[in-house]
Each structure stands twice: as structure tokens, then as C-alpha cells.
Amino acid sequence: MFVASGHVGRTTISCDDGRTWVGNRSDEDRFTCFVAGGNPDGGSEDCDHNAGAGHGVVFSNGWFVASYGWGPPGGIRRSADGVSWTQTLGGTTFQGVVEGGGLVFASGRNPRWSRDDGATWDAGATIDLRGADGGPIFNVRTQGRADGVFVVFGNDSDRSDLRVSRDDGATWVRPTTLPPECRVARRFGTNGATLLFLTDQGLVCRSTDQGDTFSASDAGGLAIEGVEWTGTEFLAWGSLLPPSYTPVAFRSTDGERWTATPLIGRRPDGGMGRPELGAVSRSPLTGTFVSVRGGWQNWYARQEFYRSTDGVTWDFLPAGAFVGSHPLHDIVFGYGAPSGVCP
DSSP states (O other): OEEEEEGGGOEEEESSTTSOOEEEEOSOTTOOTTOOSOOTTSSOOOTTSSTTOEEEEEEETTEEEEEEOSSSOEEEEEESSSSSOEEEEEEEOOSEEEEETTEEEEESSSOEEESSTTSSOEEOOOOOOBOTTSOBOOOEEEEEEETTEEEEEEEETTEEEEEEESSTTSOOBOOSBOOGGGSOOOEEEESSSOEEEEOTTSEEEEESSTTSBOEEEEOSSEEEEEEEEOSSOEEEEEEOOTTTOOEEEEEESSSSSOEEEEOEEEOTTSOEEOOOEEEEEEOTTTOOEEEEEOSTTOOGGGOOEEEESSSSEEEEOOGGGSOOOSOEEEEEEOOOOOOSSOO
16 A cells, blocks of 8 residues: 655545545644634644654554654654654654664654654764854755665754765764765655665765765756656656756656656647656555645645656546545555455
8 A cells, every 4th residue: 555644644545656645634624724813722823843743754674654743842653554653752842753774763953763664762972063164964854765874864944954864873984976966955865775865956866885986967957856766667657857848757767877758648628738746756566656746835626646657657636536634645565454444
């Protein structure tokens, strides 16, 4: 199944290869993000900065593990079926969660580690992120993993830092070589041996030596979502440069040389559409890609879900196939237990 996670503690799942999304739930369905007044909590509309702010979901040995909270502390929850969730750690704020090597890593300047699939958590070594001027950085902004390495990117104002751990968080070091154009990391991806991240300027930064040295390559546009490995190639998504802003899939077999293929959107009525991809996930069983609409204020009545068999041609799901609700930011594939909505 696929499990999507987002703001106000929202989750929803697909157990039919992305054709429909069921089990929609949140901490407060009546809440409306980013609309002032009238909300059950008295009108605090900033869903990016509250206890229910979604910050990642992973799958680990039969369990889905999700992190919530930014600014006001939230917590980490886990679920066997993607529908019923139990909090296993509270009073926390993490940028995200990463799974790998039997570990679940909750990233932050003061991270936590779980060796039992999110059931219990141990404090890890402080990641002493610092800018070029030596000043401290308090916020991790994104994180990733490849074989044998965890990596985090931190940024506060004009300070940024990239740190790598090759010993499961015992120590964190900077890469030996990091080009200036790789100073901002947006999304990480890997095929195991190769570690990639997208920058905020449309470049792709690549390491094949466990994060010790990075090189930059041009994706040929603004690659902002992904990265997914299909077994033969990397895919990321974004658009061509202005003035066209054509939505495209960026493709590469090695993470260094990229080509851009325009996306095709097919609506349920047979018409064509322009898919605006946000979070993307891929099923290793069927090769199916799923996504939810990205961009600002594209939720509730404007929310859209998409499905693709190749990452290029995307079908818009019909309105009855999902519930339009709070913003969703992450989707993960995993093997869930049966539930009332997914037998």
C-alpha cells in the first residue's frame, strides 16, 4: 500500500495501487489550514508551524512511522495498517524521518534513533551544524540516506551546512568536497551506492563515495520533486526554465547526465490536464508512481491525486476516488496489515 502524511496529523492510504485513497483521517477534520478565523482552536491557521505539521513518513519492517510538529512540539507515531496510529514519542520537533539498515532516524540538531521500528527511541549525538562563519545552525531542513551513510542539511537564514554520518549517527562530518552550487539541499534520493540531492536552483549534486565528495550537474530545468530509482534510472520532477515552465520528468541512469521529458496529464473525462506534482512515491512491486498536487493552496477543493505507470504520463483520479483535505507532503510505499478500509 501507499501511505500519505501531511498537516493536522493527516494520513490517507491506497491499497489498490494508487487508484483510490481511503482511510482519510486527521487530528481535526474541521480545521482549515491557512484560512484565518473560524477554526476550532480559535483561529490559528498556520499549519506549517504547529503540533500537527507533517514532517515525513517511512516504512520499517511492517510499521509505518510518521513525524509531526514544527515549532510547537508534536510527536512520532507508528501504524501497522496506515489507519490506526499510536504515538511512541512526544514533545518533539524533527525535520523528518529516514529508514535504513534496521534503523529509523528522526533528524534534527538533537536527533533520535529507533532500533525497533519506531517503538522506542534513543537520543543520538548532537549534530553540530555551523555556517561558514562558525555560527550555529539550529534547524535541519532535509535528510537522506544511501548504503552506509546518513546525511542532513541544515539552514538558518544565510547559514547552511551539510553533514554526513558513516557510523549510524555516532559522528557527523562535512564532505571533503562540496561545490558552492551544492550548498542548498532540497530532496535526497539514492539507488544504494549513489547519493543524490536536488538543489533550489535546479542542479543535481551527486556522490558515489558515501558522501565524501560531491559533484554538480545540470538537470536541464528546475528539478524540485523526487528522487525515485526505478531499478534502471533516476526520476525527478519539476519544470523547464521560464518562460515555458513546462512540467517535465528529469531522467538519468547515473545521476550525472539528465534528460527532460514533458509530462502528459489525462483527466477522467478524456481531456488533457497539467499535473502539478508534489510528493511522489513508487511501488517496487508494480512500478506504479503516485503523487498529490503540489504548490500553494492546492488542497481541500483544489487537491488532486495522480497515478502513473512510467512517471511521464499521469492520470488524474476522479473526484470520488479520494477525499480533498489538509495538505499532504510525503508518501511512502510499504506492506500494511489489513484494516476495515483495506482488507
